[in-house]
Amino acid sequence: MTHLTRRDALKWTAGGLAAAGGIIAMPSILRAAAYPTRPINVIVPFATGGYNDRLSRAFAPYLDKELGQPTVIVNKPGAGTQLGNSYALNQPADGYSILCTSAAPYIPLTVLLQNAPYKFEDFAMINLPSRDYTLAATSSDSALKSYKEVVDKLKADPSSISIGVQPASADYANMVLAMQAAGIDITKLRIVTYDGGGPARNATAGAQVDVGFVGAEGFLPLKSKIRPLAMFAAEKVEWYPEAPLIAESGLKTDFVEGSQRGWAVTSKLKNEQPEIYKFLVAAIERASKNPKAIEALKMQDLATTWYGPEASDKAYRDNAAKMARYVNLLK
Numbered sequence: 001m002t003h004l005t006r007r008d009a010l011k012w013t014a015g016g017l018a019a020a021g022g023i024i025a026m027p028s029i030l031r032a033a034a035y036p037t038r039p040i041n042v043i044v045p046f047a048t049g050g051y052n053d054r055l056s057r058a059f060a061p062y063l064d065k066e067l068g069q070p071t072v073i074v075n076k077p078g079a080g081t082q083l084g085n086s087y088a089l090n091q092p093a094d095g096y097s098i099l100c101t102s103a104a105p106y107i108p109l110t111v112l113l114q115n116a117p118y119k120f121e122d123f124a125m126i127n128l129p130s131r132d133y134t135l136a137a138t139s140s141d142s143a144l145k146s147y148k149e150v151v152d153k154l155k156a157d158p159s160s161i162s163i164g165v166q167p168a169s170a171d172y173a174n175m176v177l178a179m180q181a182a183g184i185d186i187t188k189l190r191i192v193t194y195d196g197g198g199p200a201r202n203a204t205a206g207a208q209v210d211v212g213f214v215g216a217e218g219f220l221p222l223k224s225k226i227r228p229l230a231m232f233a234a235e236k237v238e239w240y241p242e243a244p245l246i247a248e249s250g251l252k253t254d255f256v257e258g259s260q261r262g263w264a265v266t267s268k269l270k271n272e273q274p275e276i277y278k279f280l281v282a283a284i285e286r287a288s289k290n291p292k293a294i295e296a297l298k299m300q301d302l303a304t305t306w307y308g309p310e311a312s313d314k315a316y317r318d319n320a321a322k323m324a325r326y327v328n329l330l331k
Helices: 006-021 027-033 051-067 079-089 103-114 147-156 170-182 197-205 217-225 267-272 274-288 291-298 308-325
Strands: 040-044 071-075 097-102 123-131 134-139 162-165 190-193 211-215 226-231 260-266
Touching: 040 051, 040 079, 051 071, 051 097, 051 260, 051 274, 051 291, 079 097, 079 103, 097 103, 103 123, 103 260, 103 308, 123 267, 123 274, 123 308, 134 147, 134 170, 134 197, 134 217, 147 170, 147 226, 162 170, 162 197, 170 211, 197 211, 197 217, 197 226, 211 217, 217 226, 260 267, 260 274, 260 308, 267 274, 274 291, 274 308
Parallel strands: 040 071, 040 097, 162 190, 162 211
Antiparallel strands: 097 260, 123 260, 134 211, 134 226
């Protein structure tokens, strides 16, 4: 019995179509038939060592197997991901460049605050397995036991509690929205700002500030040193189920999600090369559902959850729209 591989079938199909209708009439199908024939670049708009860099390298062996070609990690850090994003958009829409990135908040931030030469819609999400949320936390030996207690103290005296946060971030926007919802004058708060999430988390765990508002995933290695007070998420987060939701405090506040990390391509590729796009989606889905990949990445605190293009794109665009609504809080 003769076994036809997917590539054989595509080549056969392409050959028949070429003979019947001519190559010029079906360019995208013909390109898909020969795809991929060489290594595929994974553009990471960050320096080495960050979450997306680690995700792309840890995922590579499993993705390479599904693609039938090796992937090459291309780090393009700078300008809050704007350099890497622009680089990706300038590559040919041939499927040999994909992105592993923190789509949110960085693409919206570069559009809203840096006048980036692209739009939210120029990027199409394939899968965003890592979803981060702002976590309000205190040190594990703090006298503060709940977020409601924090609110009550700040209502009585806005300067009674020090707050650590990174400015111009989703965490800062969520902190301000929560304070406004509670009727607390933010101009009277004792806010300590940090250049990044890492220093803000260390300050929280080390009790240098009373409460920190920082992305929750980065707190995971420090779980034993903090007490989670309020997660700014609509539903319980599977990787931190013991963290109370902000709604459990009785406070009704809007919020923006934190980092949404994972796999994306340009919308140009999705629209002009639908067969290649489908091939990439299927390869990433299979790799994401590979039990060995799931186990290997879990050991490194890296996510592989498969949400798929529709859910990932909706989450990204919803978050971008909400960030646009609260852009004044991000400045």
